Amino acid sequence: MRAGFALAGLRAAWSLESSFRTQVLAALAALVLLFALQPPVIWWALVLVVIAFILAAELFNTALEHLADHLHPEQHPKIRLAKDCAAAAVLVLSMAALGLSALMLWQFL
Numbered sequence: 001m002r003a004g005f006a007l008a009g010l011r012a013a014w015s016l017e018s019s020f021r022t023q024v025l026a027a028l029a030a031l032v033l034l035f036a037l038q039p040p041v042i043w044w045a046l047v048l049v050v051i052a053f054i055l056a057a058e059l060f061n062t063a064l065e066h067l068a069d070h071l072h073p074e075q076h077p078k079i080r081l082a083k084d085c086a087a088a089a090v091l092v093l094s095m096a097a098l099g100l101s102a103l104m105l106w107q108f109l
């Protein structure tokens, strides 16, 4: 079952990757902030989309790391490039989330 495989992926990322657990906790903190500030619905949509993008990027990052480590356990500059770019994707989205949080606090506090 497709959903079963996806849930297995979520469970694996949660148990293996501390960065995924950190991102999930940050997402929960963002939801608490939304409930506390009660901003207009567009802000809820923006925050939910950014949360989904970050968690999805983190899952792709985890998938790529595990695939690379399995297929090529030795050090290689191309593996470094692939892993660094995947990590950079998560960083870019995390910076967008920080900017969005700052804007929301500035607007509604």
Ligand SMILES: Nc1ncnc2c1ncn2[C@@H]1O[C@H](COP(=O)(O)OP(=O)(O)OP(=O)(O)O)[C@@H](O)[C@H]1O
Residues within 6 Å of the ligand: 017, 019, 061, 065, 072, 073, 074, 075, 076, 077, 079, 080, 081, 083, 084, 087
């Ligand atoms: N096989 C490799 N060859 C070359 N460089 C590597 C290799 N594996 C890891 N690196 C370098 O080490 C960094 C960390 O890789 P690692 O697989 O340990 O990820 P991680 O520390 O688990 O990252 P994350 O916190 O995103 O899960 C990579 O971004 C890359 O620069």
